Amino acid sequence: MEESSKGDVFGRRTFLDYMIGFGVTSWALLTVYVTGAYLWPSKKSIGTNTEDSVSIPLSDVPEGSSRKIRYKANPAIVVRTKEGVFALSAVCPHLGCLVNWHDGEKLIECPCHAAKFDLRGNVLGGPAPKPLETFKAEIKENVIKIG
Numbered sequence: 052m053e054e055s056s057k058g059d060v061f062g063r064r065t066f067l068d069y070m071i072g073f074g075v076t077s078w079a080l081l082t083v084y085v086t087g088a089y090l091w092p093s094k095k096s097i098g099t100n101t102e103d104s105v106s107i108p109l110s111d112v113p114e115g116s117s118r119k120i121r122y123k124a125n126p127a128i129v130v131r132t133k134e135g136v137f138a139l140s141a142v143c144p145h146l147g148c149l150v151n152w153h154d155g156e157k158l159i160e161c162p163c164h165a166a167k168f169d170l171r172g173n174v175l176g177g178p179a180p181k182p183l184e185t186f187k188a189e190i191k192e193n194v195i196k197i198g
């Protein structure tokens with residue numbers, strides 16, 4: 052009995068240790084990937100536009116919602132409210148995470164350290180050292196024009 056357990060180099064316990072290690076490593080890598088994709092969306096998901104103006108169908112941004120786009124090669128966020136449309140840089144001036152619109156609170160918030168901004172880009176709270184850059188945005192014939 053003792054001989055078989057000594058000769059059992061790859062026994063049940065070792066197998067379980069490897070499986071736990073594999074599971075923990077997989078979970079950690081998936082978490083890093085999902086977090087990275089959320090904070091820094093790929094060019095494919097927000098476009099590759101480098102033009103000085105961008106047009107978006109009005110139906111793509113229903114009232115009370117937002118959409119991230121690429122404007123002048125950088126991530127931007129377009130927000131549509133009852134008051135109209137607003138376009139701002141989506142890059143937080145603190146450490147560069149991408150901000151999100153929260154319609155319930157009527158503010159833009161950075162998911163990294165909770166900097167908050169109004170629709171004019173002004174800092175409402177958190178560690179952001181300066182406002183979000185804003186861009187001209189208007190609705191013309193069911194199209195949102197930025198720039």
Ligand code: FES
Nearest residue numbers: 143145146161164
């Ligand atoms: S990166 Fe946005 S608050 Fe820190």
